[in-house]
Amino acid sequence: MISSLLFWARLLFAALFVLITYLTLTPNPDDVAAGFDLARLIAGFLFGEPDYGDKVAHFAAYGALGAMAYWAQIFTAGRRWLTPVCLGFYGALLEGAQGIGGVRSLELLDAMANGLGAVTGFIFAMVFSHMLQRFRN
Numbered sequence: 001m002i003s004s005l006l007f008w009a010r011l012l013f014a015a016l017f018v019l020i021t022y023l024t025l026t027p028n029p030d031d032v033a034a035g036f037d038l039a040r041l042i043a044g045f046l047f048g049e050p051d052y053g054d055k056v057a058h059f060a061a062y063g064a065l066g067a068m069a070y071w072a073q074i075f076t077a078g079r080r081w082l083t084p085v086c087l088g089f090y091g092a093l094l095e096g097a098q099g100i101g102g103v104r105s106l107e108l109l110d111a112m113a114n115g116l117g118a119v120t121g122f123i124f125a126m127v128f129s130h131m132l133q134r135f136r137n
Helices: 003-027 039-048 049-070 084-103 108-136
Strands: none
Touching: 003 049, 003 084, 039 049, 049 084, 049 108, 084 108
């Protein structure tokens, strides 16, 4: 039987996975700018170009998904390290599916932001967890 904390982490991972999939595949309303305001602010600060807010949002969404995959102890083919790689490929596949639908367009930079976000979030969660364990001991 899994612990209560692990159950909730897995439930949150599943909810994020479904939400990100839904948001990726549904059309954007015409009146919404690419990326939300905080992402546009961060993109302006980091890249000097607020129009990259959409890429920051993709990176953040998949970063959260990668981190939750680590904390939920999601294993792909019995290997933990393979999970963020598969999440990155899944993000790229969803970008490809956007191009097929005709409503949204495939963007290579979005696919790259998805993959990089998943790997970065996973690594961040791993490092953060190890640091917490060291401070507890």
